[in-house]
Amino acid sequence: MIDVAVRDVMQTEPTVVAPAMLVRSLVELFVDKGLAGVTVVDEQRRVVGMVSETDLILQEVEDDASPPHFFPFWFDSEIFLKSPERWHRQVQKAFAATVADLMERDVKTITPDRSVHEAAHKLVRYNVARLPVVENDRLVGVISRADIVRALGRYEFHTE
Numbered sequence: 001m002i003d004v005a006v007r008d009v010m011q012t013e014p015t016v017v018a019p020a021m022l023v024r025s026l027v028e029l030f031v032d033k034g035l036a037g038v039t040v041v042d043e044q045r046r047v048v049g050m051v052s053e054t055d056l057i058l059q060e061v062e063d064d065a066s067p068p069h070f071f072p073f074w075f076d077s078e079i080f081l082k083s084p085e086r087w088h089r090q091v092q093k094a095f096a097a098t099v100a101d102l103m104e105r106d107v108k109t110i111t112p113d114r115s116v117h118e119a120a121h122k123l124v125r126y127n128v129a130r131l132p133v134v135e136n137d138r139l140v141g142v143i144s145r146a147d148i149v150r151a152l153g154r155y156e157f158h159t160e
Helices: 023-033 053-057 084-094 116-125 145-156
Strands: 037-041 049-053 071-073 077-080 130-135 140-145
Touching: 023 037, 023 053, 037 130, 037 140, 049 053, 049 130, 049 140, 049 145, 116 145
Parallel strands: none
Antiparallel strands: 037 049, 071 077, 130 140
8 A cells, every 4th residue: 555645646737727728729738748638727726627538539429429218207207217417418518619518527636645545546436537636725736547556666566
């Protein structure tokens, strides 16, 4: 178990974007910098969202977003087999014009004083590739799966 603080292995100057950024500019940024994901912050560097390659891929498969199946029910009611909210969000992402339209708003975060072990646990539990590191409600870094692997090499297997 890696008992090192997140602050010791996190990226301290991650690329961030604003919610108003156009999706076209975001794609260019991902391509130019070889990014897999970015943190979306407001003017005070508060985390307001995350965007990943997966979110951008929805731009390509926009025609595949089919409405959820449902059964007609009594008195003009319907029973949905899948969440209509989820479908609505997929459509919104597929036709997004700005980062705000595309970003995931339910962002899991971690503080810099937590252990790398706890960060790894959150990455696996929530099936995310990176966690924004926040202190006093402001972004101070990002820790990714790759950072965890590097920490394993350095602190557990002494490969550095």
